[in-house]
Amino acid sequence: SQQGEEDPQALSIQEGENATMNCSYKTSINNLQWYRQNSGRGLVHLILIRSNEREKHSGRLRVTLDTSKKSSSLLITASRAADTASYFCATASNGNQFYFGTGTSLTVIP
Amino acid sequence: NAGVTQTPKFRVLKTGQSMTLLCAQDMNHEYMYWYRQDPGMGLRLIHYSVGEGTTAKGEVPDGYNVSRLKKQNFLLGLESAAPSQTSVYFCASSQTGGAGNQPQHFGDGTRLSIL
Helix, strand or coil: CCCCEECCCEEECCCCCCCCEEEEECCCEEEEEEEEEEECEEEEEEEEEEECCEEEEEECCEEEEECCEEEEEEEECCHHHCCEEEEEEECCCCCCCCCCCEEHHHHEEE | CCCCCCCCCCCEEEECCCEEEEEEEEECCCEEEEEEECCCCEECCCCEECCCCCECCCCCCCCEECCCCCCEEEEECCCCCCCCHEEEEEEEEEECCCHHHHCCEECEEEEEECC
């Protein structure tokens, strides 16, 4: 399986703190994407980073990519209760498919 | 602009029954995907389509069939439902495939229980 893995599986923090989650994958990639899933809903795309990029920002989100270690991290700064959700990474290589990780469940305590 | 719409949202079947899940997208996307999501296993690809009239197998295709007769619709069929197919099913669409650096857009899922 080419499925990636997120670490940690679950994370609980206080509102205002930063949350960091990591994604490791197995094969070379064209891009890596992060998605958020609120309880009972579908996945929502957050940010895409290409294989030739090392860091990308979007609002309170910062994504890094280290292709030599086959890993990525998602940092959410100044977390809010509304950030409570599951977060998934997805990788794409030279094909049509996307490969999703197992997810990190983030709980932000008000 | 509805995005990706899945019907039904919930369904309970008995073992051996058949059903079809419908996915419709209004973004004129070429690529459409069916995933299943099980606890602790993330999303696994069942089948996908790279355009109208085409389908291809994903990671876990056994027990499922698909059709893409119209560009905007992608149907997932269970011919003889089994308890192991109890899951949440998600449809997604994208303008390009994985290598094309475009995001996927997801529906809100169909929660299917097979007794």
